[in-house]
Amino acid sequence: MTPEPLLEVADLRVRFGARVEAVRGVSLTVNKGETHCLVGESGCGKSVTALATMGLLARGAVRSSGRLRFAGQDLTNLSERELSKLRGDRMAMIFQEPMTSLNPAFTIGSQMAEVMQRHRKVTRAEAMERAGFLLFKVGITNPALRLGQFPHQLSGGLRQRVMIAMALMCEPELLIADEPTTALDVTVQAQILRLLAGFQRELGLGILLITHDLGVVARVAHRVSVMYAGEVVESAPASQLFANPTHPYTRGLLASVPVPGKIARGSRLGSIPGTVPRIGPGFAGCGFRDRCGHASEACAGPIAVQQAGPDHIYRCQLQASWPQDQAA
Amino acid sequence: MTKPAIAIDVQDAKRLFTQSAGAFAGTRVVRAVDGVSLQVREGSCFGIVGESGCGKSTLARLIMGLLPLSSGDILVDGQRLSAMDRKARARLIQPVFQDPFSSLNPRHSIADLVGLPLTAQGIAGRERGTRVAEMLERVGLPGAIANRQPAQLSGGQRQRVAIARALVLRPRIVVCDEPTSALDVSVQAQILNLLADLQAEFGLTYVFISHNLAVVEHVCDEVAVMYLGRIVEHAPTAELFETPTHPYTKALLASVLTPEPGLGIPDVGLGDAYPDPANIPTGCRFHPRCPAGQPPCITETPAPRFGAGRMVECLLAPPPSTASVSPV
Amino acid sequence: MNLRRLFALLGLLIVGSTAIIAVFAPYLTPHDPFLQNLDGRMAAPFWLEGTVPGHLFGTDQLGRDYLSRLIYGARISLLIGTLVVICSGLIGTSLGVLGGYFGGRIDAVVMFVITCRLAIPLILVALTVVSFVGSSFTVVVLTLGLLLWERFAVVARTTTMQVRNLDYVAAAQASGASTWHILLREILPNIAHHLVVVATLEMALAILLEAALSFLGLGVPSPLPSWGLMISEAKDYMYFSPWVIMIPGVALFVLVLGINLLGDGLRDWLGAARDA
Structure with missing residues (x-):
């Protein structure tokens, strides 16, 4: 019997008002020590899937889900108070722009200590000591100095390291990272991703990583789910997905990225015509059919989820063996 | 074979900004561009990469x-840019900016947006209308x-509008400042393909600025790597990517994450020091981050070394002529 | 949220109806506002004893119909408010946009001029000017118009500084567009919504200041029916007939309140329209 996953989401739906359904029946799992990448375009x-999982949706958004379980606990029944006890303690989140998630009026040290004191019975000094230790662990050379500094005194890369250290204050089991390296320079991005991978090995952290960058996905993911128009259109172990992309959208995405040494310089890149549709409740059929080169009448009807291999599913009416060379 | 003409000749360009450090604290000098020389050949695509x-x-x-x-x-097209009047300059050189929402x-x-360069040249009425439509x-x-407003368009469509505006006067040079950084990958591919088509059709010269090395590798003929206001290495694209000589170039190339699973996350080895253009280090300006740094690098300023169509500014790198024959 | 909208609509209703009344004053007034009738002085309004049929709001100390004077007074208040805002808006916006766009020395000079203006005691200078030159409609408009521009300048300057760093301004510069074009077509339309809000605030202030000047006998000269002048002329009678001071006082309060509510509403609405 496989152990129960750390995070289990099934049939998650999020609506904004009556006309927009941003998440339409997303299911995913994150296991202990595993990185699950959720990839897709803006x-x-x-x-929204990440925020809904953490119970952090803005007012006006309505969440409904078949299942939302964290470490065996049903999150849908929890009160706001019980949820905020979990957040920052057993499940932590880091965002794209660390400046907006740090309070400019307090020092790094006091913000980090506060996170810990909110959840654990520790003294200020103990919390500060752990903060300093974690800053050192995330590769900050002079933690004592940084603890006394304010967010604006740090560079973007340093702030994101601080955010990671802060997320780790209470030794969470699950980390949800929403585009954690998108605002950073490439050299810093590699450093931050290495850090996250290191902590994962050390602590057995489960990570749900949200990104649009297929390069990041390829290097860090154990499992990948590709999202399009509020649905997971393909989900597979990372090596499977890159070796054998099956959904036309996944193939289109992969074909549109220039790869030095693989795709000839100056050659035409594959691209997906058109733009992402805005889909409301009651939409039927495949959300990608207007942009798909293989669309047929069947695409307007209900789309079954098919198996392309062990643990590899995709949501499309095409057979898994459709010709690879005709990427969308 | 005749040597292709030089479209842009930048000669030891410097641009300093004085920044007020507070009403009574005096000013600090930011050396944003600190002695850059480069030549862009007519009809080529010249890439400039570097961190923020x-x-x-x-x-x-x-x-x-x-x-x-x-x-x-x-000098642009042999004439001093500063001596050119704004209309003549507009007919010769046009920009495409990063964010099609603010441009x-x-x-x-x-x-009106696409027609603005025509209006500025005194072209109006039916001719303006036809040229805009074309x-x-x-x-x-x-x-x-x-007849629409920009708010009604998607990001990709907006960037097409910005490109149309840049080309409506049929300039010879287009300066693209991160033209695809704000776009989704599938749209990025559309825009890169379009830029390539337009270059072939109109014989354009591009200056292509980006932090995305994979994109630069795909579209550029030559690449210059900038660090703290100076070009530290400059070579034809293929050679730069095959045999980078400057430690910074090597770090940059190493940090590119291509969508190839199983390669892991590279160790860039640049530490957490952050380059500050208001406080440029002594000697080699890269020495605080350089993984290969030696004691002389702290005091001795490297001079550019030329050879085999390449340039590198590093005390430790071998002269370019030998580097290009011994691939790493 | 809905309450805010309600207040904004109330403001629009007040300002709109006052404007309509002001424009159509000659057709709405029951009597000639300048016609004196010394036999029918100080008639009470309709809700008090001693009222005279045909004079809803009674008559003043010279027997002129109070409702008619109130309606013509709306004309004067709105006209002065509008003209002052046009005058001060032109001065302040030009200075602010120039300082914000060019920066450097020009901006330093603009900042200095704004600081100088802020150091001028507004009321005292207005009083001095009017008492030297003599009071007339034009003098009041020009005095206030030449003084009330500083908020336009401050707002225009800061918003211009924000807009001028946007890429579309750089794109227009690279297009070979003239500075004139950039200021008028690229920058001004994108800061206008801030200036509209300032305009409402300044208009309310101008109307209040005109009333104050008139109250001191230095505003629009009698017999023009300015609300401030009406209050001033009524102050001798307020102990026996408090309504002569209350009616124009309430009118002034309601109009200024309406303009301010409308300003708040415009701020919300224009802000939302931009974000959409």
Whole structure:
């Protein structure tokens, strides 16, 4: 019997008002020590999925889900108070722009200590000591100095390291990271991703990583779910997904990224025509059919989820063996 | 074979900004571009890469004539840029900016936005209308879009509008400052393909500024790597990517995450020091982050070394002529 | 949220109806506002004893119909408010946009001029000017118009500084567009919504200041029916007939309140329209 996953989401739906359904029946699991990447373009609902999982949706958004379990606990029944006890303690989140998630009026040290004191019975000094230790662990060379500094005195890369250290204050089991390296320079991005991978090995952290960058996905993911128009259109172990992409959208995405040494310089890149549709409740059929080169009448009807291999599912009416060379 | 003409000749360009450090604290000098020399061949695509704050966008604005030089000279098509009047400059060189949301005035219609360079040249009425319509069609936009406002367009469509505006005067040079950084990958591919088509059709010269090395590798003929206001290495694209000689170039190339699973996350080894253009280190300006640094690098300023069509500015790197024959 | 909208609509209703009344004053007034009738002085309004049929709001100390004077007074208040805002708006916006766009020395000079203006005691200078030159409609408009521009300048300057760093301004510069074009077509339309809000605030202030000047006998000269002048002329009678001071006082309060509510509403509405 496989152990119960750390995070289990099934049939998650999020509506904004009556006309927009941003997340339409997303299911995913994150196991202990595993990185699950949720990848897709802007507007596909990946960030909303993360926020809905943490119970952090903005007012006006309505969440409904078949199942939302964290470490065996049903999150849908928890009160706001019980949820905020979990957040920052057993499940932590880091965002794209660390400046907006740090309070400019307090020092790094006091913000980090406060996170811990909110959840644990520790003294200020103990919390500060752990903060300093974690800053050192995330590769900050002079933690004592940084603890006394304010967010604006740090560079973007340092702030994101601080955010990671802060997320780790209470030794969480699950980390949800929403585009954690998108605002950073490439050299810093690699450093931050290495850090996260290191902590994962050390602590057995489960990570749900949200990103639009297929390069990041390829290097860090154990499992990948590709989202389009509020749905997971394909989900597979990372090596499977890159070796054998099956959904036309996944293939289109992969074909549109230039890869030095693989795709000839100056050659035409594959691209997906058109733009992401805005989909409301009651939409039927495949959300990608207007942009898909293989669309047929069947795409307007209900789309079954098919198996392309062990643990590899995709949501499309095409057979898994459709010709690879005709990418969308 | 005759040598291709030089479209842009930048000669020891410097641009300093004085920043107020508070009313009574005096000013500090930011050396955004600190002695850059480069030559862009007619009809080529010249890439400039570097991290945020390295001065690449300032250099772009200097080349477009939008900022005056502090010292040095820029010749475009053999004429001094500073001596050119604004209409002549507009006919020769045009920009495409990063964010198509801030580069299009939200109060104007698409027709007025694309027609602005024509209006500025005194072209109005029917001729302006026809040329705008031609250009919109050429960049792949439906003619009906002319009467819309930018807010009604997607990011990709907006960037097409910005490209149409840049090309409506048929300039010879287009300066693209991060033209695809704000776009989704599938749209990025569409825009890169379009830029390549337009270059072939109109014989354009591109200056292509980006932090995305994979994109630069795909579209550029030559690449210059900028660090803290100076070009530290410059070579034909294929050679730069095959045999990088400057430690910074090597770190940059190592940090590119291509969508190839199983390669892991590279160790860039740059530490957490952050380059500050208001406080440039002594000696080699890269020495605080350099993984290969030696004691002389702290005091001795490296001079550019030329050879085999390449340039490198590092005390430790072998002269370029030998580097290009011994691949790493 | 809905309450805010309600207040804004109330403001629009007040300002709109006052404007309509002001424009159509000659057709709405029951009597000639300048016609004196010394036999029918100080008639009470309709809700008090001693009222005279045909004079809803009674008559003043010279027997002129109070309702008619009130209606013509709305004309004067709105006209002065509008003209002052046009005058001060032109001065303040030009200075602010120039300082914000060009920066450097020009901006330093603009900042200095704004600081100088802020150091001028507004009321005292207005009083001095009017008492030297003599009071007339034009003098009041010009004095206030030449003084009330500083908020326009401050707002225009800061918003211009924000807009001028946007890429569409750089794109227009690279297009070869003239500075004139950039200021008028690229920058001004994108800061206008801030200036509209300032305009409402300044208009309310101008109307209040005109009333104050008139109250001191230095505003629009009698017999023009300015609300401030009406209050001033009524102050001798307020102990026996408090309504002569209350009616124009309430009118002034309601109009200024309406303009301010409308300003708040415009701020919300224009802000939301931009964000959409």
